[in-house]
Amino acid sequence: MNRTARLCSAAAAAVLGLAIVGLVVGDYPVPARSAIATAVWDRGGEFDFVINSLRFPRVTVAVLAGVCLAASGLLFQTLIDNPLVSPDIIGIDTGAAAVAVAILAIGLDARLLPYAAFAGALATAVLIFTLSWRRGFSGGRLVLVGIGINALLSAVITYMLVRFPVERVSAAARWQAGTLSASSWDDARTLAVALVVLLPVAFLLVRRLRIMQLGNDTAIALGMRLEQNRMAVIATGCGLAAIVVAVVGPLGFVALLVPHVARSLAGALTVGVLLLTALLGSVMLLSADLVAQRLFAPTVLPAGVVTAAMGGPYLLLVLRRFNRAV
Amino acid sequence: MKFSAVKFSAVRIGPRTFRHHTLALPIALTLLLAVLVLSLRYGALRIDTGTVWNAVWDYDRSDHRQIVVRELRLPRTVIGVLAGACFAVAGALTQGVTRNPLGAPGILGVNAGAAFAVVTAIYTAGITSPAGYVWFAFIGALGATVLVYAVASAGSGGATPVKLALAGAIISALLGSWTAAVLLLDLETLDQARFWLAGSISGRGTEEAALLLPIIAVALLAALFMGRQVNALSLGEEVATGLGQRTSIVRAAAGACVVALAGSAVALAGPVAFIGLAVPHIVRSVVGPDYRWIILYSALLGPCLLLGADIIGRVVVSPSELQVGIVSAALGAPFLIYLVRSMKLAEL
Amino acid sequence: MRSDHKLDPVLAADRARRNPGDVSSRSRPVLSTENLDADYGGPVVLDDLTASIPTGEITAIVGANASGKSTLLRALARLLKPARGVVYLDGADIHSQSTRSVAVQLGLLPQSPRAPEGVVVGDLVRRGRYPHQRLFDQWSKADERAVVRALELTGLSDVGDRPLDELSGGQRQRAWIAMALAQDTPVMLLDEPTTFLDIAHQVEMLDLLARLNRSENRTIVMVLHDLNQACRYASHLIALADGRIEAVGHPSEVVTAEMIERVFGLHVSVISCPVSGTPLCVPHTHCH
Numbered sequence A: 001m002n003r004t005a006r007l008c009s010a011a012a013a014a015v016l017g018l019a020i021v022g023l024v025v026g027d028y029p030v031p032a033r034s035a036i037a038t039a040v041w042d043r044g045g046e047f048d049f050v051i052n053s054l055r056f057p058r059v060t061v062a063v064l065a066g067v068c069l070a071a072s073g074l075l076f077q078t079l080i081d082n083p084l085v086s087p088d089i090i091g092i093d094t095g096a097a098a099v100a101v102a103i104l105a106i107g108l109d110a111r112l113l114p115y116a117a118f119a120g121a122l123a124t125a126v127l128i129f130t131l132s133w134r135r136g137f138s139g140g141r142l143v144l145v146g147i148g149i150n151a152l153l154s155a156v157i158t159y160m161l162v163r164f165p166v167e168r169v170s171a172a173a174r175w176q177a178g179t180l181s182a183s184s185w186d187d188a189r190t191l192a193v194a195l196v197v198l199l200p201v202a203f204l205l206v207r208r209l210r211i212m213q214l215g216n217d218t219a220i221a222l223g224m225r226l227e228q229n230r231m232a233v234i235a236t237g238c239g240l241a242a243i244v245v246a247v248v249g250p251l252g253f254v255a256l257l258v259p260h261v262a263r264s265l266a267g268a269l270t271v272g273v274l275l276l277t278a279l280l281g282s283v284m285l286l287s288a289d290l291v292a293q294r295l296f297a298p299t300v301l302p303a304g305v306v307t308a309a310m311g312g313p314y315l316l317l318v319l320r321r322f323n324r325a326v
Numbered sequence B: 001m002k003f004s005a006v007k008f009s010a011v012r013i014g015p016r017t018f019r020h021h022t023l024a025l026p027i028a029l030t031l032l033l034a035v036l037v038l039s040l041r042y043g044a045l046r047i048d049t050g051t052v053w054n055a056v057w058d059y060d061r062s063d064h065r066q067i068v069v070r071e072l073r074l075p076r077t078v079i080g081v082l083a084g085a086c087f088a089v090a091g092a093l094t095q096g097v098t099r100n101p102l103g104a105p106g107i108l109g110v111n112a113g114a115a116f117a118v119v120t121a122i123y124t125a126g127i128t129s130p131a132g133y134v135w136f137a138f139i140g141a142l143g144a145t146v147l148v149y150a151v152a153s154a155g156s157g158g159a160t161p162v163k164l165a166l167a168g169a170i171i172s173a174l175l176g177s178w179t180a181a182v183l184l185l186d187l188e189t190l191d192q193a194r195f196w197l198a199g200s201i202s203g204r205g206t207e208e209a210a211l212l213l214p215i216i217a218v219a220l221l222a223a224l225f226m227g228r229q230v231n232a233l234s235l236g237e238e239v240a241t242g243l244g245q246r247t248s249i250v251r252a253a254a255g256a257c258v259v260a261l262a263g264s265a266v267a268l269a270g271p272v273a274f275i276g277l278a279v280p281h282i283v284r285s286v287v288g289p290d291y292r293w294i295i296l297y298s299a300l301l302g303p304c305l306l307l308g309a310d311i312i313g314r315v316v317v318s319p320s321e322l323q324v325g326i327v328s329a330a331l332g333a334p335f336l337i338y339l340v341r342s343m344k345l346a347e348l
Numbered sequence C: 001m002r003s004d005h006k007l008d009p010v011l012a013a014d015r016a017r018r019n020p021g022d023v024s025s026r027s028r029p030v031l032s033t034e035n036l037d038a039d040y041g042g043p044v045v046l047d048d049l050t051a052s053i054p055t056g057e058i059t060a061i062v063g064a065n066a067s068g069k070s071t072l073l074r075a076l077a078r079l080l081k082p083a084r085g086v087v088y089l090d091g092a093d094i095h096s097q098s099t100r101s102v103a104v105q106l107g108l109l110p111q112s113p114r115a116p117e118g119v120v121v122g123d124l125v126r127r128g129r130y131p132h133q134r135l136f137d138q139w140s141k142a143d144e145r146a147v148v149r150a151l152e153l154t155g156l157s158d159v160g161d162r163p164l165d166e167l168s169g170g171q172r173q174r175a176w177i178a179m180a181l182a183q184d185t186p187v188m189l190l191d192e193p194t195t196f197l198d199i200a201h202q203v204e205m206l207d208l209l210a211r212l213n214r215s216e217n218r219t220i221v222m223v224l225h226d227l228n229q230a231c232r233y234a235s236h237l238i239a240l241a242d243g244r245i246e247a248v249g250h251p252s253e254v255v256t257a258e259m260i261e262r263v264f265g266l267h268v269s270v271i272s273c274p275v276s277g278t279p280l281c282v283p284h285t286h287c288h
Helices: A003-024 A032-040 A048-080 A092-106 A110-132 A139-163 A166-176 A185-212 A216-221 A226-247 A254-266 A271-294 A303-321 B002-013 B017-041 B049-057 B064-098 B110-125 B130-153 B161-185 B187-197 B206-224 B227-233 B237-242 B247-269 B275-287 B291-316 B324-342 C009-018 C069-076 C099-103 C121-127 C141-153 C169-182 C199-216 C227-233 C257-264
Strands: C027-039 C044-055 C058-063 C084-089 C106-109 C187-191 C219-223 C236-241 C244-249 C268-272 C279-283
Touching: A003 A032, A003 A048, A003 A254, A003 A271, A032 A048, A048 A139, A048 A185, A048 A226, A048 A254, A048 A271, A092 A110, A092 A139, A092 A166, A092 A226, A110 A139, A110 A226, A110 B324, A139 A166, A139 B161, A139 B187, A139 B324, A166 B161, A166 B187, A185 A216, A185 A226, A185 A271, A216 A226, A216 C106, A254 A271, A254 A303, A271 A303, A303 B161, B017 B049, B017 B064, B017 B275, B017 B291, B049 B064, B064 B206, B064 B227, B064 B247, B064 B275, B064 B291, B110 B130, B110 B161, B110 B187, B110 B247, B130 B161, B130 B206, B130 B247, B161 B187, B206 B247, B206 B291, B227 B237, B227 B247, B227 B291, B237 B247, B275 B291, B275 B324, B291 B324, C027 C069, C027 C219, C044 C069, C044 C084, C044 C219, C044 C236, C044 C244, C058 C069, C058 C199, C058 C227, C058 C257, C069 C187, C069 C219, C069 C236, C099 C106, C106 C169, C121 C141, C121 C169, C141 C169, C141 C199, C169 C187, C169 C199, C199 C219, C199 C227, C227 C279, C236 C257, C244 C257, C257 C268
Parallel strands: C058 C219, C058 C236, C106 C187, C187 C219
Antiparallel strands: C027 C044, C027 C084, C236 C244, C268 C279
């Protein structure tokens, strides 16, 4: 078994372990054995509601959303060849958030929210991509245009936060922070469907990304159809990020950080690195959710706040060691 | 030795230099005056120039229109002028010293740092008066700027535009989520802070301005006299050293100025983005690459842009108002995108 | 083909010198250009350029800065779409063929290739097999053989597991050549393969290319800055000035003081190299 396979097994074990902890730990104590039994084979019974309606869906959503975000971050960072890029930094999450905050602040039907947020994320991605296209593609330009769009959309959100009454605004602010506590099986199902479609595509794209990493000239010389493949990577990465924003809300820093950890453990991009990234995404989100649930219990923090709090210091450490021109 | 650097940039501008500089001065002053008058005249209540004149020079407390001018619009305009000049000069200095076309207070994370500090202050210390926010905003801005610049210049290649912008975006996002966490914990803080967070120069008293005025005056004066040094430094670290400049001292002085100016501006006006980014670029396209002039004209044009955005915010949704931070982001973000699209690939 | 397997570039040049202009020993050109115009949205960089690359030989493209030599190489590698004219590969317009089918005929080493962070040598070389793989293909025996062979030919078999950033500059350049070799193309294009290398590594690099040319009968086209190295290693020289061909042919025929004057605007004496017998240009300067 090579190093990457060993790492992946360890990460998978961590996902399983954290998921079990997530089932067991909570305001309402459930013994570990009963928790697993209730979740897996013995549905019904004393703990059915707390396990199968509250904790198990939440844990599942954390696992799936972590996979989506981390995979999306890896795709973007490799494509743009810049380890500081992620879909939330270049404004894709903000696009979704702007639409979602509008719905909450105006007081429209909250059931519209996931679809509208998804549409907002994709529309933002298309806008950023179109505006950054000038006689060809440039990763740097994509990033900077994205930051501009991000600022613009943040201003729109701020406007809505000021304009509408504080009660509605508060719901919007809560959604904007990204929370897993209200997760349902419907959310898990949506994420699972998206993953079934997009994750295989991401794995197929790894071989192309490995060539695209060598720079435009070398990639063309090796017979790479750059434009189509770039579109495919961006579409897949956006899809993965957008589905999470739509279902859970914006969860910062998972997409930015996890690919870093995976690369520093397992080296240059391979299919194994993508797998490891996906698993570590789950690990990060599961642990962030646990902290969010338990740190100030019974007050529950939004998971997005915890991922940011976890991410910030780690990122600064990474950057300090970083001795490569970005 | 330093003289030759200045000569070099003058040569690059060519013979039109002098005419442009002298022509631009009355235009800039006229523009500033016009914006000042408009700022005093327009709002929910339109007031004629004569009343404005009287309110400033011959105040009559019995005329409610004069009270509006004197008590509301005059402080607002003064703060707009100060904050605009500070943002713009801070941007010009940053762009010159870092040789980075995206150098600007907003990009450096000043706004996010100040917002975080202010929200924390409201939540933990229960501070409610804007005069109380000032120092927290100032310190938050300072901390964020230092952090962003340190992160962006880590690694080889120094602080490239992309690295600087990304470091700023990441740290802003980080601080933003912490700010969000505090706001979620407490509805009252959210209610208090959300107006400050939108960036606004209305409803702020002149006492904050009086507090910060000494800092602003010193920093602006220092910046105006720093043009020659920034000129040399804008040719690059090596060249500036070769020209006999002690670059570390100049960098430190310029850095202190930037932090003082940006911190004061954000403390006065709240998070207003893009003034510091856009103004130096606009000025440079008219007067050329000589920072002695860029800094001077940024100080004149910054207030015009900020007050202009503020006036637009008062007029477009009248009788309600759009905060100047929102208007300047709505105008500035397209400017940033335009700027990025016009940059050559090698400059990114 | 002669059967000398030694690695001596002197012999290679010698062989070519003894048959100057012997077209019968050169087969039909696989790669050629016809009336090529190119620009980067500014002034014309290539001006009505018609050239052919002799198969199985080493062609060197030389010229002053901004004479269009890198542009010509980029056009040959289909990285640049010409404003007018055609690049022919195997009888057909290179831009009418699928980029993948071009990639199995034509390999490229860019001037300063970029390596992903932390990549190991073997991984880099394996990526050269991309054009030979299909969507769901497994890594085949042929792929593995090509990679092993590429590492052997470049003398990197022992460092296949080492990260690229830990290698010396010369080794790194060889790793990139190995990647292009794994691509297994009859034609290899190289853009200034010796820049950033010291003189010993330059010679090592060019010897490697001469060896590949001889033992594998690969066609090699490279842009070279050093005119004397071009004379010594190439059997076909294309000298460009202002986007046009100023001289073309075997170095011993075309390299004259007049030609150098025209191409580089430099006054030189051309003598015979005491080691290889190829032309050697010695500049005249004002100091002597």
